[in-house]
Amino acid sequence: MGQKVYVARLEPKFATFADQFGTRAALILSCASGSAFFLLMSISTSIPILFLSRLPAVFMHGLPGAQKVITDMTTPSQRADALGKLGLCFGIGIIIGSALGGVLSTKFGIFVPMYVGLVGNLINTMIAMVWIPSQAKPKSDNRVTEHSTSQSGSVFSIREILRLMKFPGVMEVFIVKVFAGLPIGLFLIMFSIISMDFFGLEAVESGYLMSYFGVLQMVVQGLVVGKLTNHCTERTLLRLSVFVFAGVGLGMALMRTVWHYCIVAVPLVFAFSTLGTITDSILTKAVPSSDTGTMLGICASVQPLTRTVGPTIGGVLYKQFGVSSFGYLQLIVNIGLFVYLLKSEIPLRELKSQ
Incomplete structure (x- = not known):
């Protein structure tokens, strides 16, 4: 648990590193750390070396680095679609x-597998060094970025995170991002136990179910989200994802078999993928382009923080109230968020892909 907290704290700082020193430097650091991780794992013949191999993992943040490249190389109107395809x-x-x-x-x-991972990360390091531009600039950004107060000496300062939260709409959207998917996050953390105790699945069957979940996520992020961003504003998609999350909560509260879960998983994956992609897009547009890396890092820290507190909270909910408690909590939280989004006027840059 301690390492998960540490990784959650490092992700915003890693992305801030990308803002200050360039995306290429950040990706090289991530891939090189992955190489060191797999190298140490491949020679781990004792407990001390095994623990030592975990140290480079705190710098392995390939997804925030890749997202930073996407935000720098695409126009704001193309960003949500591109982030979905990256997912x-x-x-x-x-x-x-x-x-x-x-x-x-x-x-x-x-x-x-560790040798294969080592070779793969070495190849990724070479790709980052050769083909990733050292300073990728956005194609179009109407915002004046000179007003950013980011300082090179504050790469690891919590003040940078607090400063970004003061931009119009950032705090509100970030709160929605955190709380809308929190009950589902608790459920997924406990899923290995729930799949055995509640659904009665064997380990192999649980693996098949997770693969089904992964395929659904690929289809939604790669095909559905991009199409929706071409026809709907991000404000509409944000409200839609929260509304669907509320319906998912009701379905989870009523489900009794694994087949019920397979049905609920379809809108669940849709809401989860849409919310993540749209909120990332909104938040990176709400801050100056020089701060998009830090913003992506803050977004990426949500899941590690959920995994840190999730086992304790999820364990209490499951033991005291059963599986349906996750659904009811999801329903209540997202109904409240949906009403809030309907009544509030969060300043968003309403842009659609052309």
């Missing part, structure tokens, strides 16, 4: 990587 790529990597890792470890030994 598709990472989803494909997770599914293929999980399957390949299982096959390699079964057929060739537990250390072979």
Whole structure:
């Protein structure tokens, strides 16, 4: 748990590092750290070396780095669609990587996946050094960025995070981002236990169910979200995702079998993917372009923080009130957020892809 807290704290600082020293430097640091991680893991024959191998992992933030490249290389109107397609790529990597890792470890030994991971990260490091521009500039940004107060000496200052929260609409959207998916996050953290106790699934069946969830996420992020951003404003999509989340909560409260969950998973993945992509897009547009890396890092820290407090809160909810408590909590929280979004006038840059 301590490492999860540490990683959650480092993600905003890592992204701020990208703002100050360039996306290429950040990606090289991330990929090189991944290489060091897999190298140490491949020679871990004792407990001390195994613990030592976890140290480079605090700098392994490939997703925020890739998101920074996307925000720098796309216009604001294209950003949500591009971030959705990036999520598709990472989803494909997770599914293929999980399957390949299982096959390699079964057929060739537990250390072979680590060797493959080491080679892959070395290749990624070379790609970042050769093809990623040192300072990628946005194609179009009507905002005057000179007003940013970011200082080179404040890469690791919490004041930068607090400063960004003062921009119009940032605090409100970030609060929606955190709380709308929190009950679902608690449920997913407890899912390994719930799948056995509540659904009665074996380990292999749970793996198939998670693969189904991953495929749904790839389809939604890669195809659905991008299409919606071409026809709907981000304000509309933000409200829609919260509304669907409320419906998901009702469905979770009423589900009794794994087949019910498979049905609920469709709107669940839609709301989860849409909310994440749209809020990331909104928040990066709400701050100066020189601060988009820090903003992405703050967004990326939400999930590690949820994983840190999730086991305790989720365990209490499941033990005291059962699986339905996650659904009712999801329903209540998102109804409140939906009413708030309807009544509030959060300043957003209403842009659609052309």
